[in-house]
Amino acid sequence: MPRDRLIKLATIGIAxxxxxxxxxxxxxxxxxxxxxxxxxxxxxxxxxxxxxxxVIIGAAAAAGHGLYGNVDLGNAVLLAGPAVIxxxxxxxLQQRIPERVVSLLFAALLIxxxxxxxxx
Amino acid sequence: xxxxxxALFALIGGAIGGVLGVGGGIVFVPALAIILGEPQLQAEATxxxxxxxxxxxxxxxxxxHGNVRVRDGLLIGVLAVPxxxxxxxVANAVxxxxxxxxxxxxxxxxxxxLIRRALRGEKPPPAPPADSS
Numbered sequence: 001m002p003r004d005r006l007i008k009l010a011t012i013g014i015a016x017x018x019x020x021x022x023x024x025x026x027x028x029x030x031x032x033x034x035x036x037x038x039x040x041x042x043x044x045x046x047x048x049x050x051x052x053x054x055v056i057i058g059a060a061a062a063a064g065h066g067l068y069g070n071v072d073l074g075n076a077v078l079l080a081g082p083a084v085i086x087x088x089x090x091x092x093l094q095q096r097i098p099e100r101v102v103s104l105l106f107a108a109l110l111i112x113x114x115x116x117x118x119x120x
Numbered sequence: 121x122x123x124x125x126x127a128l129f130a131l132i133g134g135a136i137g138g139v140l141g142v143g144g145g146i147v148f149v150p151a152l153a154i155i156l157g158e159p160q161l162q163a164e165a166t167x168x169x170x171x172x173x174x175x176x177x178x179x180x181x182x183x184x185h186g187n188v189r190v191r192d193g194l195l196i197g198v199l200a201v202p203x204x205x206x207x208x209x210v211a212n213a214v215x216x217x218x219x220x221x222x223x224x225x226x227x228x229x230x231x232x233x234l235i236r237r238a239l240r241g242e243k244p245p246p247a248p249p250a251d252s253s
Contacts, residue, residue, distance in 0.1 A: 010199040017200030021207025024164025026143025026171045029230050047141020048187030051178040054143045056197025058171035064208035065165030072166040079170035082127045083134030087174045090138020091181040103238040110231040113150045117224040
């Protein structure tokens, strides 16, 4: 693998890892755009490869937070069950719908929740 | 009732994860914090654990469509570990309010990126040939 490519992958990884552990997300919001703009990935390849990296990142970050005693196992299970069904639906949808529609709906949801968090 | 609503959000979070290639944490964290009333730090940690099975199943499904570049994914994941260590330490050192505001900022940033991308409607550059891994 060319050195330049390895450095880009390492930068994406470290940034995604820090983001992930700090904010409790997988890091896909960092990984997907960087794969597209730096490494010329297509959207589907970027989102698919991002998910595979998140397996490792999420496990490492959950383990780290687990050491501090922050993880609520019961609630994690409550989320994971329906979410696993959701991701199967999502991947299947991704192969046939315009991503723009999903992006705009998701953006609206994020703005609503951000306002809820900011207002004390 | 709160549990049912949380489960619904989890379903949506998973579906968004599948479509956008994220783990769903950006939906899980607020669901845990706002609906179930978990403190922000605990919500983030719990979200991370819930993300793992979602990412495993999502990767498996995407792999069937031939979209996963396994070697790049593994490299990013392994090289992320130092970043994870830094993130865990910082998250536990700063205040709840700082985490909440930081997370809200992240959401607004992601929303703006999504809107810009959708409105521009620009096609991403063509993918290079899939690597052999």
